[in-house]
Amino acid sequence: MEFTNNLFYFLSFVAVLSALMVVFSKNPVHSVLYLIITFFAIAGHYILLNAQFLAAVHVIVYAGAIMVLFLYVIMLLNLNQETEPHKSTLIKLAAAISAGLLLVVFVGSIRGSEQMMVQPQQVEVGSVKDMGRVLFKEFLLPFEISSVLLLVAMIGAVMLGKNEEEGKNAS
């Protein structure tokens, strides 16, 4: 138990530190790399909660696919300090306020969940079988709706890409 606790603190430390480094590092490529470290620390937390399936999917989808695309775009754009557009104080203020409101919402939603603590060693919340059962029995409708949402986003992306090409051909 002692070991698990220490591991939890270590992973949390890594996650928070690298999340801070995402914001503070000057080079956008370094930011993305720090974000990947953050994702790995969070995957470690999933494993501590006995949810190996979630951890694997988290690494495959977020660290393995989405962040590669991020890195891809940033490398192609070759962003550096000179090309970064100057942001006005108003935009900075608006960003700070909206991010602060998001923080309040997060804290509010997490509050009260202390009573719902689960003992990860006793229940297999994150195994493939339990995940499947919960998703396809209790949460079938939200699950299907979110898959439709992803499909809509995908079709939207295809449409955006297509329109541009047709416009070029027309002109």
Added chain:
Amino acid sequence: MTLLLFKVLLILAVFAISLFMAAYSTYAERKVAAFMQDRLGPDRAGPFGLLQPLADGLKLFMKEEITPEVSNKFLFVLGPSLFMITALMTGVVIPWGNLLNIDGINYSLQITDINIGILYVFGVVSIGVYGIMIGGWASNNKFSLLGAIRASAQMISYEVAMGLSIIALVMMTGTLSLKEICEYQAGGVGGNWNFWNVVYQPLSFLIFMICAFAECNRAPFDLPECETELVGGYHTEFSSMKLGLYLFAEYINMFISSATMATLFFGGYNFPFMHDLGLSQNAITIIGTGVLFGKIIFFIFFFMWIRWTIPRFRYDQLMNLGWKGLLPLAIGNLLITGLFILLNNRG
């Protein structure tokens, strides 16, 4: 012998065997190429040129190490290291053999059997892309960057079709653990009829194999290091053992993907008549491991055979094949498998 000691020995053995197989794959590749082109191949170092991999390794260590002036030093070293680490990490979940009985205790010849084994392999492989991307970017060379971007786009595209082809297999066997998938195929021809997965899922195997070629950046999909267009691709700026790590890791990836293919589709350590010859458990395990390595060596040979037979694709052809050919095929295979399972359960 305690379990911990056995596991440590097993990890060291898998590590050593991976490196050995990778080293001798380079030798085999040159010999196979020579055979296909009616040449002799390396034959100077040792009998039949068997010491050639050692000579190559020594040469790579002795070469001058060049770090480009403008590149990011840390990331420049991190790139090849990460690629090598991830290549070596995948061997952990592959069942190299069945249970070995020593002094009445059963030891499994698999380092760890996690219940999401195949997903672990996918996760590690998807991290491997970073090794190429970071190395290519940190080189600060446009050819390296183009190679790195090609590699990442290719690997992500083919991972999708690869994952979908595996889902059909997982639906059939009902598990994600490589050990259980392997045991599902036990027996074979003989007393109880039980075929390897490739008999039930030939299309899935074909898609998986083509994607494995693309994931390993092997010809005909070796566009990330296409000499005619990109000098050397993502490792243009790398020299000495850093280049060696990239090249070496590619061969380890080839070894591991051969092992994965053998385990998933060709019965792993199972062989026909395994329960009918009246052999003891240890004998079956040892023969089984030998059989698994035979299958792996066949697949490595197959990789080389393809490399020296089929010319390189063009990049748009590669993307068309991945997204318009293999992906719909994998989804179709998934639907048909689902239909069969549904009908079988009804009947």
